[in-house]
Amino acid sequence: MKNKLVIFLLAGLGLLVLPLLAQYAGNFWVRIIDFALLYVLLALGLNIVVGYAGLLDLGYIAFYAIGAYMFGLLASPHLAETFPAIQSLFPGGLHTPIWVVIPLGAAIAGLAGVILGAPTLKLRGDYLAIVTLGFGEIIRVFLNNLDAPVNITNGPKGLLKIDSLKIPFVGIDLGKSGSLFGFELSSVTKYYFLFLAIVLISVLICYRLQRSRIGRAWMAIREDEIAAKAMGINTRNMKLLAFGMGATFGGVSGVLFATFQGFVSPESFALQESVMVVAMVVLGGIGHIPGVILGALLLAALPEVLRWVSGELDLQMLTGGRLDAAILRQLLIALAMIAIMLARPRGLWPSPEHGKAAPAAAS
């Protein structure tokens, strides 16, 4: 018990100091960590759908997109510039505060999760994956084309000049650097602390859901849907709840992404991203929260680290220009994933085998 406390304190301290150290190496590194945290949030959300309820969702990034665009529209000049009515309603431009936007993003994405989940209820396995993949693409195509006849999303050009987050009452603007106790905090470092707080809350929610009546019902559906029904579980409602709950995480993550980038465009929400999030969950250890976090951190950081390594070594020069650094990076990631799945098919950090094997049958 005491050991656990020490580990917790050390981990907490490490998480607090990490961005300050990374700052020294350059804000570039803090930015990578920030993105990794966003991916952790996404992976935790998808883990509810895939890991707990066992519903393979290949269009998960759609909810990320919905969250990001919602914030983009509510906190950028785009809507006011396009619609005079809104311009006259909000002469100072649309600037929706954080405490409205995050719950709203969660709610809208959750609703979208339920709506997109409803038609897929009868599908399982591969079929479900294909349909959700289609839904994910539909959202992206919509965002790409909703610039005519009425310009809502600004099409492929995306939304620009999205507000940075401001925390009310204490008057902190996450978009500007500042200092605290003599430490110089850059904007990305401030975002780090916000993202960290949200990730920690999400981890807590996931743990609590897992060990609850709802969580057990989800897992029962994953394990055997017919038996779950026979135990009186309304599988339709429980699946919709899983879709909705998972989507809220995606929505919140999307809001944070939009404010952090200050810019969103449809190309951030391509199929590749959905696949990446699924890979994080599967690679880390499906259904196991520490594993999912590890998977997300690794897969989010690996490309950037490899980018740096190949830049430092100047691989392009070494190979006489035959090997492009970007291609090599993709290749190495693929190789790493194959190696991990071969060596640890249940993921890097899978859920423990409760109680090893049963002793020889009694009686």
Place this chain on the structure above:
Amino acid sequence: MSNVVLEVKGASKRFGGVQALSDVGITIRNSEIYGLIGPNGAGKTTFFNVITGLYIPDSGTFELGGKPYKPSAVHEVAKAGIARTFQNIRLFPEMTALENVMVGRHVRSGSGLLGAMLRTARFEAEEAGIAKLAQELLDYVGIGKYTDYKARTLSYGDQRRLEIARALATEPKLIALDEPAAGMNTTEKIVLRELIDRIRKDGRTILLIEHDVKLVMGLCDRVTVLDYGKQIAEGSPYDVQRDEKVIEAYLGAGHKAH
């Protein structure tokens, strides 16, 4: 007739050109073991699936504990008070024995998302109650020491008992066992038989579908025999065993009873 648990009248089900069930009716009384037997393809499992809501019947009236119920959705039937086990055991293999039984409490508990996220006092109390009851049920069926073992690691006989414990957790008015002795050896069958008998003595009502005629005859208070979807005999095991039609169904025409 207040002690009637399940009353089915005129249940029929047709699959394409096959009349799988025609006009079957049974009445199960409180704390009795009611047997449903018949040769292969007689319609036992069809009847079972009809009363538990897996198949929607073409006709028939259904009453559970004096209240009519519509076997149209499996989870509604479980809520109404029929818990079942499966012929080919269907547990939640990657969940622990305790969790399996806790899932059985789903219909008799009500905490939702918010309670789970905020860990309200009500949630905590309900959760503790569920865990306690689940452990008691594991002890009851005799696998109390396997609480934290994943269901798939249990032996075949223990998995059967876990399935029964899970069904009991739903506080059923009627517990329906679909061929519980299938694939069991003689020792396991004896233990199972003791368990079923004990469940009945504790005031539960049981519907037993079984291939093993010996088990049925020794356990059941009353028996219905199905053949080609029709009810050919009903009564005490003793009477049914001597029924001409039953002998014919099992052994073929022309066979004389001794």
